[in-house]
Amino acid sequence: MSRNGNFVLVFLVLTLFLAAGLYLGGKSTFPLASENYAACALSMDEIIKSGLGDVYNFEGVTDFEEPAFHYLTRYSVDGDTLSTPLLETVPAELHDEQTDSALQNQAWGIFTELIPVQDRQMVAQFNVFTDGYSNTLAAVDQTPQDLSDWMLEVDIADLKDKDALIFTMIHEYAHLLTLNATQVTPDPDTVKDPFNLKLQREKAATCDTYYTGTGCSHEDSYIQAFYTRFWTDIYDEWAEIDELQYGKDDLVPYYNALYDFYLTHQDQFVGDYAVTHPAEDIAESFTHFVFSPKPMGNSIKEQKIAFFYEYPELVELREHILNGACSLEN
Numbered sequence: 620m621s622r623n624g625n626f627v628l629v630f631l632v633l634t635l636f637l638a639a640g641l642y643l644g645g646k647s648t649f650p651l652a653s654e655n656y657a658a659c660a661l662s663m664d665e666i667i668k669s670g671l672g673d674v675y676n677f678e679g680v681t682d683f684e685e686p687a688f689h690y691l692t693r694y695s696v697d698g699d700t701l702s703t704p705l706l707e708t709v710p711a712e713l714h715d716e717q718t719d720s721a722l723q724n725q726a727w728g729i730f731t732e733l734i735p736v737q738d739r740q741m742v743a744q745f746n747v748f749t750d751g752y753s754n755t756l757a758a759v760d761q762t763p764q765d766l767s768d769w770m771l772e773v774d775i776a777d778l779k780d781k782d783a784l785i786f787t788m789i790h791e792y793a794h795l796l797t798l799n800a801t802q803v804t805p806d807p808d809t810v811k812d813p814f815n816l817k818l819q820r821e822k823a824a825t826c827d828t829y830y831t832g833t834g835c836s837h838e839d840s841y842i843q844a845f846y847t848r849f850w851t852d853i854y855d856e857w858a859e860i861d862e863l864q865y866g867k868d869d870l871v872p873y874y875n876a877l878y879d880f881y882l883t884h885q886d887q888f889v890g891d892y893a894v895t896h897p898a899e900d901i902a903e904s905f906t907h908f909v910f911s912p913k914p915m916g917n918s919i920k921e922q923k924i925a926f927f928y929e930y931p932e933l934v935e936l937r938e939h940i941l942n943g944a945c946s947l948e949n
């Protein structure tokens with residue numbers, strides 16, 4: 620989400636699945652667009668770069684104020700179709716944006732262009748919000764009434780930054796792909812109370828596979844395979860750092876430790892945002908899988924990108940997304 624608001628990360632990390640866009644501490648060295656997409660002038664490299672940001676750099680940030688956040692409209696989703704919008708109560712200066720249904724449909728259209736309808740059946744609601752330009756670009760979350768249904772949320776003020784929006788939408792989609800109810804059985808207790816460390820531990824103890832923080836992953840899920848392969852040997856070290864954020868007002872020690880962890884294991888992560896959580900790591904790795912050429916090397920971060928090539932349905936999905944991104948950029 621926000622590319623300049625480092626402190627927004629405080630909020631994002633804690634509300635895990637809101638994230639995207641802050642991303643990545645540079646050092647992404649993938650070559651330029653793959654030959655397949657050169658014809659449409661899609662620069663995959665530009666999309667990757669749009670997601671870069673120095674997540675843990677607090678220098679020069681003083682008196683950060685959380686930007687005002689307003690929901691404007693909520694739509695029910697049926698396939699490609701949006702319902703009549705429900706209007707939220709907003710300040711008068713947002714009325715024009717709130718009633719600009721053409722622009723809101725355009726935002727939805729970006730998502731539907733990128734993701735085939737059969738791959739987004741979990742999306743039951745589309746919410747339009749704004750926190751001004753930049754900051755949070757898009758988010759996903761489970762609907763409170765049914766945890767197998769999800770909401771896609773887009774900031775209407777951020778549609779012009781096409782590369783960043785495409786990157787963010789794919790990051791958010793990766794959460795839908797890897798955390799939906801066919802992959803992870805949602806647990807209502809931890810969804811309701813995600814910062815309760817004791818509860819997390821109790822739930823994890825009853826789950827034979829990877830516990831994502833909000834549910835027990837299925838044996839054959841993407842995240843279980845990803846976790847087993849890439850996280851089992853670093854998880855304990857990471858979890859000790861992760862605990863520093865629970866119930867704390869001062870999150871600087873947490874971020875410092877997390878950044879040190881990233882520096883220690885830099886060859887394992889596509890960017891520094893990916894270390895915030897295994898669920899963020901798989902989402903970031905998936906986004907790099909989509910917008911990077913197939914890796915030639917064998918570093919762990921390259922293995923994480925190559926991981927998705929083991930799933931033919933994801934290779935097909937990648938093609939679809941890239942074709943969609945081509946048509947959006949042209």
Ligand SMILES: [Zn+2]
Binds near residue numbers: 637790791899902
């Ligand atoms: Zn995220």
